């Protein structure tokens with residue numbers, strides 16, 4: 155039997171899910187398969203792999219995800235012989251977002267590098283795009299068809315042995331056995347709190363700290379509520395930097411947990427033991443939030459592990475099919491899990507943001523056992539929030555600025571975001587709740603900002619830092635995209651003030667902030683930002699209200715209006731930073747800058763000018779959906 159290796163590099167889990175799904179499909183086709191994160195794989199064994207499939211997403215500004223950095227650095231070594239991978243056939247699929255300048259940069263580089271090392275490409279690189287209506291699945295479906303053809307050509311299965319794919323239920327990754335009932339203790343809405351504190355033991359990179367402030371900062375009548383939350387780091391001794399991200403591990407709401415258990419007929423007080431299934435190909439580690447604690451209550455699994463308020467993808471229906479006992483429901487599930495049913499699946503699931511819970515309600519005669527839920531529902535992942543305070547100003551008290559996800563779907567169902575609703579409920583003094591979080595490096599870093607090497611004089615340091623204030627920043631934010639810019643402006647203001655205090659001349663600031671929101675009620679940190687402008691810490695604060703006049707005005711309109719100011723800033727070495735919604739905004743803003751260069755600038759080729767800014771990291775973007 156042919157043995158295949160599937161490797162993935164993933165920041166948010168998407169590429170990992172794709173790799174697992176391809177792994178399952180390979181197995182059902184009769185191949186032996188191993189699936190692993192690139193950095194968990196011994197890269198020295200790569201030359202002896204006959205066939206390798208790589209799935210890689212792109213993060214940052216065209217950067218590799220954290221769990222493939224070591225692998226990638228190794229592959230880039232100049233000392234590797236040109237024919238190292240001469241015995242390896244490979245295929246690469248990328249996950250990316252075409253609104254970013256370096257679209258799928260990692261998959262493109264990986265595909266090229268594997269070829270340079272002598273690998274044989276089985277099929278052209280596949281490029282998944284978040285901007286497609288069906289997300290990355292749209293390109294993946296087409297690419298996978300070609301992959302199966304290429305594999306069948308390379309590793310033909312014996313005549314007559316091609317399996318009927320739809321009939322084979324792959325083994326689950328975990329076995330779950332009941333070990334009794336939990337002794338009844340008080341159960342209330344704070345139970346997840348205690349759980350997280352215990353779970354921290356399993357997550358070395360996570361910290362626990364109390365919430366100090368949790369307030370709404372939008373005015374009465376704002377379309378979307380935005381909250382400002384501060385965390386007390388003084389006891390966990392965790393530093394942070396400007397541009398960093400706070401990744402928060404939420405729990406599901408108790409109300410949703412109870413609904414899910416009712417629909418799935420699960421007993422919340424049942425204690426179960428979870429173990430890797432010896433029949434499963436990959437020896438998957440136990441879910442991080444559940445491992446090492448012996449038997450666990452079903453309630454805890456639902457509170458902290460399964461993201462059942464998320465939206466299912468196709469592979470969920472592929473597995474659900476096997477558990478449907480009613481003919482009509484089974485046929486409908488089959489449609490939704492087929493490649494030809496992609497548009498139908500989009501209408502039914504993604505467009506409505508239908509949750510796993512709702513889908514199970516719609517199919518009452520399809521009830522997988524708990525062991526399969528770990529394969530069908532993704533784990534509850536930490537959500538990221540840009541830190542909105544400066545470490546110079548609030549070294550032990552970082553803040554985040556979160557927009558509440560709370561809306562009515564097209565099916566007239568109220569939907570609330572898992573993490574934002576969890577954070578909204580966090581209590582502060584006198585009995586503050588604790589957050590389980592990690593601090594990660596973000597992508598919006600001011601280029602050229604360096605720390606002095608040891609041994610420099612105070613004057614050297616001041617000279618160096620002063621020079622870094624000179625290149626103007628052109629910050630473009632919509633909504634909570636203001637968060638990292640508030641941190642940056644606070645940082646630069648604090649530094650300027652410290653120069654004054656030490657008797658040094660502080661440079662004139664040429665930073666510009668273009669901020670977009672619907673109405674004045676949503677003008678976040680208004681008083682503070684206006685004060686920065688009047689005190690000269692910001693050269694200009696430009697606000698675009700989209701809903702205050704007949705014609706909508708967006709940040710891109712303001713950018714065009716201020717073409718001369720912005721061109722001037724660019725010519726002084728300015729750096730553009732864009733933060734906020736990943737919807738249409740990043741493309742529209744980019745086009746507006748091309749127009750600025752065309753109208754106010756002297757560059758012959760405006761598109762090329764902006765491309766050069768991107769290539770030299772003078773055009774940075776951090777956006778989310």
Ligand SMILES: Cc1cc2nc3c(=O)[nH]c(=O)nc-3n(C[C@H](O)[C@H](O)[C@H](O)COP(=O)(O)OP(=O)(O)OC[C@H]3O[C@@H](n4cnc5c(N)ncnc54)[C@H](O)[C@@H]3O)c2cc1C
Pocket residue numbers: 399463507537538539540541554555556557558559560561570571572573574575634635637776777778779
């Ligand atoms: C690098 C980075 C930095 C970030 N920084 C911030 C930040 O500073 N502030 C901030 O608020 N968020 C930030 N986010 C987003 C944040 O991580 C979460 O995704 C967001 O808060 C929602 O989480 P949730 O668990 O509440 O929602 P979930 O339960 O995960 O639901 C969110 C989903 O609901 C969908 N949705 C939301 N509103 C609607 C609507 N009206 N109609 C249809 N669908 C909708 C979205 O498409 C999204 O997929 C950042 C994300 C990244 C990747």
Ligand SMILES: Cc1cc2nc3c(=O)[nH]c(=O)nc-3n(C[C@H](O)[C@H](O)[C@H](O)COP(=O)(O)O)c2cc1C
Pocket residue numbers: 163164165166167168169170211212213214215216217219249250251252254255256257258259284290597776777778
């Ligand atoms: C902070 C951030 C930076 C990103 N940078 C890029 C990028 O430079 N190029 C790109 O093509 N996609 C970029 N993306 C989009 C991701 O690659 C895309 O969402 C992908 O589906 C994520 O896969 P993952 O969950 O495996 O990490 C970025 C996404 C985020 C949240």
